[in-house]
Amino acid sequence: MTQAIRFHQIGGPEVLRLEDVVTGEPGSGEVRVRHHAIGLNFADTYYRTGLYPVPLPNGMGVEAAGVVEAIGDDVTGVEPGDRVTYTYTGSPLGAYSTDFVLPARHLIALPDEISFETAAACTMRGLTAAYLMRRIHQYREGDTILLHAAAGGVGLIVAQWAKLLGLTVIGTVSTEHKAEVARAHGVDHIVYYRDEDTAARVREITGGAGVPVVLDSIGKTTYETSLDCLARRGLLVCFGTSSGPIPPIDPMQLAIKGSLFVTRPGLADYIADPAERAELAGELFGHIAEGRIRVRVGQTYPLADAARAHAELESGLLTGSSILTV
Structure with missing residues (x-):
């Protein structure tokens, strides 16, 4: 039975x-x-x-x-x-x-x-990380990416894979324990999203430029912030919705914020x-x-x-x- x-x-x-x-x-x-x-x-x-x-x-x-x-x-x-x-x-x-x-x-x-x-x-989680790292974008060595939920199951695999590709990883976490775990798996810069302005910290870390790619598994509560972290013509990858679905996309806002791209891929x-x-x-x-x-x-x-x-x-x-x- x-x-x-x-x-x-x-x-x-x-x-x-x-x-x-x-x-x-x-x-x-x-x-x-x-x-x-x-x-x-x-x-x-x-x-x-x-x-x-x-x-x-x-x-x-x-x-x-x-x-x-x-x-x-x-x-x-x-x-x-x-x-x-x-x-x-x-x-x-x-x-x-x-x-x-x-x-x-x-x-x-x-x-x-x-x-x-x-x-x-x-x-x-690993196959999700695989397509995020190998299919979703043509990364260049030296790129900096923003990874939400950096201490989660997907996040930890992505962070390590990103290091294999020569990328710098900014990761968002909620606690110091999660920060320690994320650092141990390759995250270079930690942003405590509950206590810090994520977009401002990302701009600070990148010298004002923003990042070419944001990997966002959170969804509803991070969508606007993720857009504000992107460099001109950057890509927001919304691959999860743990906080709820992302809001309706306003194409004009994408233009205003720097001719941005948004994708919602599925494994x-x-x-x-x-x-x-x-x-x-x-x-x-x-x-x-x-x-x-x-x-x-x-x-x-x-x-x-x-x-x-x-x-x-x-x-x-x-x-x-x-x-x-x-």
């Missing part, structure tokens, strides 16, 4: 329940994966609260790592016993479980050098092509295996404690990546 976290109504963390469910056998094009570690992502809370509507009752989670137990018809390139990881967006939800049946097309081969815990902590569009996904994953896992990028697993929770994990995730006090274990 499979154990899975499910929710029957939208609401706070308390709506998450650990239940016994029947997984069944994989159908055509599907596999069953026995999970060892499960990724905990802020986007998971959007399904729970109804921001991303799904039919109810439903499972929870879109990222995990484990071993293939069974394969259905028309599945190629993967066999029972293979170590795999996966991440995807949308349906089917259900990664918060001991095992799960899902389409085989989502699987990514997991190198022996990468533990299940590391994979669960970095597959979604799904950067891993939809299997070859591109494999290339990004290969580069990510290569950096991790060789020690060039360290993945910080800041918090680990048993599967049964998913509600507590969600509550602490939403508190804004966590650092690094969080995972569930089974």
Whole structure:
């Protein structure tokens, strides 16, 4: 019998329940994966609260790592016993479980050098960092970027990757503890966004020029500030909305502030092509295996404690990546 976290109504963390469910056998094009570690992502809370509507009752989670137990018809390139990881967006939800049946097309081969815990902590975050660093902009060595939530799971990977590219990183954090973590992972300049004027500090650090790129996973509360941090013809990358959706964009304001660019990318569009996904994953896992990028697993929770994990995730006090274990 499979154990899975499910929710029957939208609401706070308390709506998450650990239940016994029947997984069944994989159908055509599907596999069953026995999970060892499960990724905990802020986007998971959007399904729970109804921001991303799904039919109810439903499972929870879109990222995990484990071993293939069974394969259905028309599945190629993967066999029972293979170590795999996966991440995807949308349906089917259900990664918060001991095992799960899902389409085989989502699987990514997991190198022996990468533990299940590391994979669960970095597959979604690491692939996000990969497209931010390798696809979203043509960075030049010596560029300075602004990274919001610098001590978060994505932030810590981005900061290290940025250093590999020869970039200077300005990172925003809320506490001294988070500042210490961010510095240890390559952030050069810290801005305490609750106590400082972020735009003024960025201008001070850059000699008044601003930065060519802002990487913003916060959304609503940082959007205007992010625009004010950009250099002329700079790019704002809004890749997350932990504080809520960004407001409607006024094109004239972009012109007034320096002919700025704004993009709202989604991971799904950067891993939809299997070859591109494999290339990004290969580069990510290569950096991790060789020690060039360290993945910080800041918090680990048993599967049964998913509600507590969600509550602490939403508190804004966590650092690094969080995972569930089974």
